[in-house]
Amino acid sequence: MPLLDHLNPEQLAAVTLPNQHALILAGAGSGKTRVLTTRIAWLVQTGNASPAGILAVTFTNKAAREMLTRISAMLPINTRGMWVGTFHGLCNRMLRAHHRDAGLPQLFQILDSADQLSVVKRVLKSMNVDEEKFQPKQVQWFINGAKEEGKRAGDVEVYDDFSRRMVEIYAAYDEQCRREGLADFPELLLRCFELLSRNEVLRTHYQSRFRHILVDEFQDTNRLQYRWLKLLAGQGNVIFGVGDDDQSIYRFRGANVGNMADFEREFKVENLIRLEQNYRSHGNILDAANALISHNRRRLGKNLWTAAGEGEPVRVYEAQSDGYEARWIAEEVQSLVREGYARSDIAVLYRSNAQSRVLEHALFTAGIAYRVYGGLRFFERQEVKHALAYLRLLANPDDDSAFLRVVNFPTRGIGARSVEQVQDAARGAGGSLWAAASSLTGKAGTAVGAFVKLVAAMRENARGLPLPEVVDHVLHASGLLDHYKTEREGTDRIENLEELVNAATAFVRDELPTGAALAAVDQAEAAAAPAAPAEAPDPWLAAFLAHAALESGENQAGEGADAVQLMTAHSAKGLEFHIVFISGLEEGLFPHEQSVTEEDGLEEERRLMYVAVTRARTRLYLSFAQTRLLHGQTRYNVASRFLDEIPAAVLKWLTPRGGKLFGDAAAWQPAPAPLRLAAKAERSGPGALPFRIGQNVNHPKFGVGVIVSAEGSGADARVQINFGRQGMKWLQLEYAKLTPA
Ligand code: ATP
Numbered sequence: 213m214p215l216l217d218h219l220n221p222e223q224l225a226a227v228t229l230p231n232q233h234a235l236i237l238a239g240a241g242s243g244k245t246r247v248l249t250t251r252i253a254w255l256v257q258t259g260n261a262s263p264a265g266i267l268a269v270t271f272t273n274k275a276a277r278e279m280l281t282r283i284s285a286m287l288p289i290n291t292r293g294m295w296v297g298t299f300h301g302l303c304n305r306m307l308r309a310h311h312r313d314a315g316l317p318q319l320f321q322i323l324d325s326a327d328q329l330s331v332v333k334r335v336l337k338s339m340n341v342d343e344e345k346f347q348p349k350q351v352q353w354f355i356n357g358a359k360e361e362g363k364r365a366g367d368v369e370v371y372d373d374f375s376r377r378m379v380e381i382y383a384a385y386d387e388q389c390r391r392e393g394l395a396d397f398p399e400l401l402l403r404c405f406e407l408l409s410r411n412e413v414l415r416t417h418y419q420s421r422f423r424h425i426l427v428d429e430f431q432d433t434n435r436l437q438y439r440w441l442k443l444l445a446g447q448g449n450v451i452f453g454v455g456d457d458d459q460s461i462y463r464f465r466g467a468n469v470g471n472m473a474d475f476e477r478e479f480k481v482e483n484l485i486r487l488e489q490n491y492r493s494h495g496n497i498l499d500a501a502n503a504l505i506s507h508n509r510r511r512l513g514k515n516l517w518t519a520a521g522e523g524e525p526v527r528v529y530e531a532q533s534d535g536y537e538a539r540w541i542a543e544e545v546q547s548l549v550r551e552g553y554a555r556s557d558i559a560v561l562y563r564s565n566a567q568s569r570v571l572e573h574a575l576f577t578a579g580i581a582y583r584v585y586g587g588l589r590f591f592e593r594q595e596v597k598h599a600l601a602y603l604r605l606l607a608n609p610d611d612d613s614a615f616l617r618v619v620n621f622p623t624r625g626i627g628a629r630s631v632e633q634v635q636d637a638a639r640g641a642g643g644s645l646w647a648a649a650s651s652l653t654g655k656a657g658t659a660v661g662a663f664v665k666l667v668a669a670m671r672e673n674a675r676g677l678p679l680p681e682v683v684d685h686v687l688h689a690s691g692l693l694d695h696y697k698t699e700r701e702g703t704d705r706i707e708n709l710e711e712l713v714n715a716a717t718a719f720v721r722d723e724l725p726t727g728a729a730l731a732a733v734d735q736a737e738a739a740a741a742p743a744a745p746a747e748a749p750d751p752w753l754a755a756f757l758a759h760a761a762l763e764s765g766e767n768q769a770g771e772g773a774d775a776v777q778l779m780t781a782h783s784a785k786g787l788e789f790h791i792v793f794i795s796g797l798e799e800g801l802f803p804h805e806q807s808v809t810e811e812d813g814l815e816e817e818r819r820l821m822y823v824a825v826t827r828a829r830t831r832l833y834l835s836f837a838q839t840r841l842l843h844g845q846t847r848y849n850v851a852s853r854f855l856d857e858i859p860a861a862v863l864k865w866l867t868p869r870g871g872k873l874f875g876d877a878a879a880w881q882p883a884p885a886p887l888r889l890a891a892k893a894e895r896s897g898p899g900a901l902p903f904r905i906g907q908n909v910n911h912p913k914f915g916v917g918v919i920v921s922a923e924g925s926g927a928d929a930r931v932q933i934n935f936g937r938q939g940m941k942w943l944q945l946e947y948a949k950l951t952p953a
């Protein structure tokens with residue numbers, strides 16, 4: 213079969229396994245995803261499965277789309293009936309089709325993380341909770357953690373006053389979401405899981421449908437996702453899992469590598485296949501990756517080799533500052549493009565989203581087209597969120613978050629007092645803000661009433677229009693366009709708003725059959741399933757809103773355009789590029805400062821670095837900056853320990869530094885830091901010497917530590933010290949009573 217021509221013997225064995233559970237455990241670039249997609253094509257082509265009998269799940273929307281593209285290239289069939297997507301996307305699909313059974317309004321709105329936080333804040337306020345004691349972020353984290361363990365408020369263990377209150381907040385939050393028809397990300401999964409557990413008819417329907425369940429990136433599934441898979445698999449279905457323990461990078465979101473072992477045990481998996489040949493990277497890059505990951509202790513252990521030859525050395529660059537680093541990257545990109553590389557062959561990776569701004573700026577200034585994937589971007593911009601809020605109100609007037617976001621935006625003379633009155637009335641009546649506002653009279657009633665009328669009119673006028681025209685109408689009728697025309701820097705925002713119309717157009721054209729938001733298509737599914745088919749007020753709008761929430765940023769204009777790819781190391785998982793830059797390789801940044809005091813945390817950072825390194829096919833650049841502006845403050849940096857963990861033989865330094873000084877943290881002295889520190893240090897303790905980054909110091913309470921970074925000057929000078937097991941601390945230099953150790 214031509215389908216199988218380009219597989220090595222182990223891959224071939226995996227692709228053509230009999231219908232039994234299987235686990236493919238293999239390192240980066242060894243063809244796991246290729247095996248998984250080829251198996252899907254093979255199953256269909258051999259008649260072992262119908263397209264509708266396949267459910268394949270992966271980790272990002274980008275990866276899911278890539279998977280569908282690869283399958284379509286191999287199989288001349290319509291992939292529509294196939295369920296290929298992320299866990300969240302697939303659950304969303306199921307919940308839309310069976311929203312009644314799931315206890316959700318059909319047009320339930322998906323809350324992204326920022327929206328969720330604002331709902332949490334509102335709940336805290338309405339309960340008169342002290343936000344110092346119950347910090348909104350912490351509450352959000354608690355709620356999501358509980359949901360990811362499959363627990364509702366009633367299932368969470370209460371052991372003291374604090375946890376009791378937390379559980380009450382959780383319950384109130386869930387109640388608020390129910391009232392408004394909202395679902396946060398973990399809710400999608402939990403709700404879907406509950407639906408399938410409870411509803412035997414539906415469960416049987418899907419179990420008898422999805423004979424083959426294929427899971428990419430198995431190592432990053434969390435407990436609830438695993439249980440969801442188990443539920444769908446039932447007795448007779450076959451799970452085909454592929455994963456790499458060395459690429460598990462979502463522990464902080466509850467990912468559990470142990471799921472692979474559990475799967476092997478609970479499903480009595482007999483087909484365990486390892487792939488060891490890497491087809492992606494040249495030898496030096498692979499050597500760097502292998503050496504790096506060998507510093508982790510907890511590993512299942514794998515050997516990766518390549519037949520590709522050693523290729524080019526890994527290039528290392530040290531910059532004075534983040535700005536210089538970004539400019540150097542932009543220049544290097546320009547010369548690569550002159551050499552003939554496409555911009556889209558080049559990826560710039562970083563640890564934190566906050567790093568992208570400087571990079572974006574440098575690329576933009578140099579006139580290089582780029583795209584930012586994942587994290588914030590298009591759909592998270594303020595003006596876009598405002599527009600989406602109006603659209604959400606059109607879809608579901610009871611959406612209180614949307615109501616609050618735009619009730620007085622653009623300003624229409626509705627003050628905080630009036631809004632509070634509406635909120636009180638809503639609380640009193642146990643209804644939505646919209647319902648309360650509609651029935652309010654008096655002073656607040658007039659301004660608020662006008663808003664209600666405006667939205668109602670928009671809704672009426674939009675009825676029956678194609679989606680892009682609905683969006684366009686809302687932009688005009690809401691007054692958003694006029695508002696931003698009067699703003700000094702409104703041009704950008706207006707362009708973004710106009711881009712939203714383009715996004716809607718592209719969505720209707722391309723996304724509906726593939727992406728995660730499949731409300732409209734799934735009407736057919738709902739009808740086929742035993743559950744009652746849903747009525748459809750405007751499934752396109754609902755699907756588009758779900759898409760906006762799920763994809764935030766992945767669908768900017770110019771997708772497919774020849775642009776440099778910017779993304780965090782997390783979002784690069786599963787992807788590959790000819791040229792990869794990994795920037796910001798500094799202690800405290802990568803590895804991230806929150807991780808370095810804890811062994812598990814550090815190992816996870818190292819896996820993340822391993823993921824980043826193994827994205828590169830032909831050329832890899834590693835760079836770091838002596839100073840960096842982060843969150844509005846200058847930080848002085850030591851080079852990342854990960855640079856030390858890569859054999860010197862595969863590295864080529866582009867800057868003179870890095871010779872013998874490099875890697876010896878104590879000898880490393882960035883220019884500005886010691887001067888400032890020295891001035892202060894004179895007074896900071898008996899026998900004080902000028903301190904410098906990397907120096908070991910003694911603290912009367914915390915013991916021995918290493919200075920990791922410093923900021924501020926004069927009386928404000930602060931140093932960050934890693935006290936090992938005592939943790940990482942910021943101390944005011946003047947009072948810290950530090951002595952050299
Ligand atoms: P990751 O762990 O990063 O997700 P992976 O194991 O899923 O990687 P793939 O993305 O499937 O690896 O494959 C890596 C690259 O190697 C791809 O470009 C793929 O097309 C290529 N490849 C895989 N197997 C072969 C093969 N037998 N012959 C030639 N190229 C191959």
Ligand code: MG
Pocket residue numbers: 244245246428786
């Ligand atoms: Mg893969």
